[in-house]
Amino acid sequence: MVNNYKYFLVLSEELNISSAAKRLFISHQCLSKYIKGLEARYGVSFFERKPKFALTPAGKTMLDTLRQIELSEQNLENQLADIKDAKSGTIHFGITEGRYPIIVPKLLKEFHNLHPKVKLNIHRTTSPQMQEMVLNNSLDLFLSGVSNLVSHNLKYEIVVNERMYIVISDNLLKQYFPNDYPQCKETFAKGADLRLFQQIPFVLNKENFNSRILLDKHLLELGVSLNCINELTQPDIHYLLCAEDYAASFCLTMYLSGINQLNQFKNGYSHLNVFPIANFTSVNPLALIYHKNKKFPSYIQDLKNIIKRLCSPYSTPIE
Structure with a gap:
């Protein structure tokens, strides 16, 4: 396993050594030394320096591999939490700005009453951005329509069909x-x-x-x-x-x-x-979306159930 692999992940997101070092709370020199050492170890360049800082093909391969390692570690932690029956942890849940006031206030209250030791972090952003966040392991799941899903690594459960x-x-x-x-x-x-x-x-x-x-x-x-x-x-x-x-x-x-x-x-x-709208038969399937290889702790199912119940009054049967 690559030591301090999160250094690589953050730099691949920022594509700027100073910004990445600041986010990691380390020095510019430390991060630069880390990347040079990693490139020397594998005998390839992971980043282009000119004309602009960017991932090389080898860098993209390393990024994909490290994302899989990160996901595996998250899955391990979630599975061990269930083995220990530890009802504590953190969930990163995403929702669009418009749906936030409709769903989130009741969701936070009900989930906290059920799992007071589990922190539910809410991320408000767009559906395309939330897809990226799930794929880079910074978001566990999100609520959105499915018409614009772009990756085969995403899985979803439809909760309502909207008109x-x-x-x-x-x-x-x-x-x-x-x-x-x-x-x-x-x-x-x-x-x-x-x-x-x-x-x-x-x-x-x-x-x-x-x-x-x-x-x-x-x-x-x-x-x-x-x-x-x-x-x-x-x-x-x-x-x-x-x-x-x-x-x-x-x-x-x-x-x-x-x-x-x-x-x-x-x-x-x-x-x-x-x-x-006349002759408009399509519906908007609103779904809970997450990485297809993600393993969740048991309390995530309680979160899903609450969201499905809060959304159910807005459902329209498919004709």
Whole structure:
């Protein structure tokens, strides 16, 4: 086994000796000496120094191997914890920013009551970033859609199937459907045909995000495009912009409660309408995602069960 292998892992992430040394709480000279000694031991260069600091093919091979070693050590610790029946440890759980306030407060309370000696660290970031974190062993599991999974080393358990809806204010409906308002609301309540919304401004998610992948697939099937004037990743900002009559947007089932709150408290905002999308049969499978070779301590199953129960009210049966 390579001694101090975490030095290599951190440097391969930072690709800067000074930044990596600072993160490792060692000197620049110590880290540089370590890498030179490792390269001398194996007779290869693991890092290119010019024109920029980067992994060589040998470095990428070493990185893959050390990630496997790190995962094996984590699995060993988890298995030994169960043998000792030690109900203590740390879980690194990831969730997207928009779902955080919906799930996490209740999750933290319920899990702490069940396992007070297990620390549950929550990481709020994007689905692509959480995939990377699972693959580099810095995250145990995360909650996200599965449409943009890119690695065969990821495994998932679906917890809910969400529907997608269009979100649009009364004022935008009046502006773009002047001859049909307010009767159009009754029509759209049965299913809004997106071919009728091509001139309306939209704020959409980024292209590699799950909800956008589902939407783009539907638009491709219809042979139409929407007038996207902005791309943002925060769902709550989407709906605030809708309430300001800036644009229309889209919503997954779990976020409907936030829109209802906006309508309830008003605060000078326009009323928001939420319509199902006509002929849109796809669902967003929301899943717990983790490394396929990860071995968890038994208390992780309790965490999974709580998350599944908290998500279950948002599920939609597949037709």
